[in-house]
Amino acid sequence: MLSLVIRKVWVVLITALLLSVIVFILLRLIPSDPLGMMLPPSATHEDAEALRQVLGMDGSIAKQYGVWLQNAVHGDLGRSIFFREPVTALIKTALPATLELAMVSLVMALLIAIPGGVMMYKFEGRKLEIPADFLLVVLLSVPSFLWGIILIVVLGVAFPILPFMGQLDPSFSVPRVTGFLLIDTLLAGQWAAWWDALRHLLLPAFALALSFSPIIARVLRSSLIEIATEPYVNVVRLRGVSERRILWGHMLKNAALPTLTLLGVQFGFLFGGTLLIEVIFSFPGLGNLMVQAIKNFDLPLIQGVALVFCLLVLGVNFCVDGLYTALNPKLRQA
Amino acid sequence: MTHPVLQFSGVQVVARVGKQEVALLRQVDFAVGKGRTLGLVGESGAGKSMIGRVVAGLLPSNLRFAAGRVLFQGERLTSAAARGYLGKRIAFIPQEPLSALNPVLTIGQQMLEHLKRVGVARAERNQYAQAKLAEVGLPEPAQILSRYPHQLSGGQCQRVLIAMAFSGDPELIIADEPTTALDVVTQVQIIHLLRHIQKKYETAVILITHDLRMAAHVCDDVAVLYAGDVVETGPARLVLEQPCHPYSWALKQATPSLHGNLHELPVLPDLMPGLRDMVELRGCRFAPRCATRNVECESHVHPLEAVGEGHYIRCASACRIQENVQTKVLPQRSSTVVAGASTLLELHQASMRYTIKRADGKKAYFDALKPLDLSIRPGELVGVVGESGSGKSTLARIMAGLVQPTGGEVRVSGIARQGASTQQLEHMRQTVQMVFQDPDSALNPRRTVESLMTQALEIQAGITAENRREQALRLVGQVGMAPDALQRFPSQLSGGQKQRVNIARALCAAPQLLIADEIVSGLDVSVQALIMNLLLRLNRELGIAVVLISHDLSVIRYLCQRVLVMYRGSVVEQGETDTVFSNPRHPYTRVLLSSVPPDDARANWPPAQGSLEAQMALAESER
């Protein structure tokens, strides 16, 4: 069992390494001169040379990568050209915000998807099936960033219930301990700030959840429909067990596995969604950082953030894998 | 009987098909008493499972209860009441034990949930569960409770299900084909167990089955079901020794026997009516296929009439059927073997060994087939009999050339397969062909019957569409199907028709040897007879040799001159079929033969209980 875990961690590390290579090479495919984009128009030849040296772009790609890797292993991911700060520091500030956003959206998504999926399963074969199905397809057709804009227009501008800019009202100042506002505010005992932070999270998280949950609901519904045809469901029914208990005690436990697999896959999409959502809501997270880095052709920053995103996806997959093995009795034996 | 536990009188269940209503169950009459076993015998589509649903009160919403009465312990059984009794007073034993248990819950979780419903106090549940598991013969009940279904064998799962069924001390048990999915030897053990527990608790049991002979031995009374009507009912032995209704009689005739003279199995024309056909049949639903039908049969439904002590049939021309029938005795089987001809297929020490990587990284070996020698001559009819895991399917695949053996060699017409040139391989393909087991999986659902049958022609150069059509017409006639079937798709064919398309496809390559892997298991008895007669005819008229793989001994006996008995990857006995079956020498063969319900309804069956190993040891000691 332990050897299995170690093997998986090993795979994750190798994958991360390979990904960093790919990202590295990808960014150096730029047809036009990258330096030109990073320098102000008034730069001289000496400035260009200096920058080239600082960035370590005066060697071969392999050498550059080697340098980068060496630094990365020591926690130094380079220096952002635009922000003039170490990439690691920027990531450290931005990461908790994104994680917080992702967590809250996940919870929201599950709260929508699970009852939603079960309800749609119950509608199967009845009058509400068609309108529910149509609604599902419509919901599936709206990408997260559109949800963001729609929510801002409806719940932020037209009916100003919730805030849609940033993480926290500027009037609050909360000491950073973990970086997670929801925790730090509690630690500092600032209840009003906690509530405010939550309110700021609601719209962006909801936008992400709305794009995430229909897919989960749909898979849950299909799994339930398929499971309903399994022999053991009928056998349990013939033992006199109530339909309710059949659904919650027997069927859902079986539907959990394929749904979990999908959840893992979709989580990667969730992280991708944070890019635009954070931009739209001016949320100071990793996605926002990424977009800014791209707009500025800030290579070291792009590289660092891209790598962190990959690690996040790998991490989620790792957890989902583990959870799947833990829940599936056929895989659990020693 | 004094006071039947369950009684069906004139029960009718109706479904809406388009604008009309069809009676899925039209005239169902039977009764079962306390401590007695009633066999509900019928082929697929007869309505057996529908009866189960009526008793459970779980009729789907598009069906309705149209007429008749169901009495449970003398009181009318309403759907609501039935649902309340489920698990407590009325219990079910399902068909496929491995899929009948929730795979993500432990046995214990499922049993305890049931015991809660049945009303066992929380503190006593665990103990009670263990006691019940011990009662059904499961060793180490505490361990079993913590296991998951996939960690148990089919037989063990069925025992658990039986334990659960009996835990509420029910008055009625409905066992729906409880042994069909199990190995022959396990079947015997389960039947034994069921009877033992039934006697202990004096439960009434309804055994739903398609196996006539088993019903004769296991049940006290029998009701024969055809297309929603009970056509004959009475004491089991009587009905099955001397069936009076034409259908029951035909069913009995179509079931090949293990001993006695070999008669050609008569084949019933057409099929059991489906939903749409039933709408048009006003009178007896068997009439279209019945040789002795008359106008009265076809116009209205006959009531059940007595023809003997407790023996009733629903027929206007009762008991006259046996007079006019002459069954053909089959010719000597060895006459089709061409004397002195070279062998078609030879196996020299062929074996199959799989390497599995274990969880701890070490390698383990699994011998699916131990080294064996075998030769098939032109025109021979050879049977390979064994249970699941015996290696018979691996043998079939090696013979057909689907897999290469890991050891030994295979020769077709004298030339070894391995290392043969492309031309030689093509010739081998024309010598040996295979007919696959599962007709649903064996036919590409997107090809028409014509395209499927002539598939072998696709790789031959210079074949026009016309040629294909000609060939298709020839093949379709050879397997006894109508030409209009050519434009159909597999989804529009019955099981028997699909199997014939399968055979035709193999025939298109004009083989001299057909390897038929379990091609009749899962088919109704009457369809089975048709396929077997087809194979016999192909052997007689075209001289095609057949190797039939099956677990059904009586089928092998009907078809094959020579038989190989396989157990755990080795051939434990081989020889002339009649010799092996009448005088088995290996303990496994003896056990196997004793597990088949004998033709003589009076014989004592089921025999000894216990595990396979114990039985083999017993058989060994009896020598």
Added chain:
Amino acid sequence: MTTKVGSGPSWRGRLRRAVGHPKVAIGGVMVLFFVFVAIFAPWLAPNNPNAQDLMATLLPPAWDAGGMAQFPLGTDSLGRCVLSRLIYGSRIALLVAVLAATGAMVFGSVLAVLAGYLRGRFDTTMGFLVGLWLSVPPVVFSMLLMVGLGTGVRNVILAVVLVDWTRFYRVVRAEVLVAREREYVQAARLLGFSHWRTMTREILPGVLPLILTLFSLQMGVAIIVEAILSFVGLSVPSDVVAWGVMLADGRDQIYQAGWTLLAPIGGIIFAVLAFNLLSDGLRVTLDPRLQKRS
């Protein structure tokens, strides 16, 4: 047993059944409408989408008080006609959708059939590669590609193909794995069919419906990706209209002129919904297993 001609799994029968399904019908009509608008944009749009009229900026739609009939849906911050921009924006969307989906489909499906059927080292290597591919969130990946390849619509198409071929690969490969275990595939081999013939005659026809379903789905995805990329300015040059660009512009005027957002939002949702409906309908009608049994 009576059968109706065309009720079996022939292509004619299935197509007939497909068209009858409401999702396919509605989705199909919507798609056709979308294609029509995109192709005939120059004739349908009332104004030049890039013509700026600085005297008529941020006008509300024509039915509103301050609106002008000349600009049915109003104007944006540079006085450009919103309706015309909406109509012209569909051209980019359609172009990207068709080309990117085709590319991803061909690339992904061919590799999937080969890997799923042949298995062996090819399959394991591909599996590893795809696993790697999928570890990068798609949005991040496509943005990285745009940085690496350079901006422009052509590269957007390339980026979508490079990121999304894995969708086709995974799903089609799973189907192929199931199909190849079917006995009719073994039967074909026994009859002497070569690997190539088996793949094209026995396996491919079975997975074709699935591929078509995914194709329609992919077109919707491509439109979304293009919108995202043009939103952040990585797609079209400044003189070309795209819905994402309209969104980016509109976002700056969110308080004053929210309606400039509604047009591109409506356009994107309409187009994606059309393809999703079609895809869903095709999935249900073309897959024989999903046919409801009586």
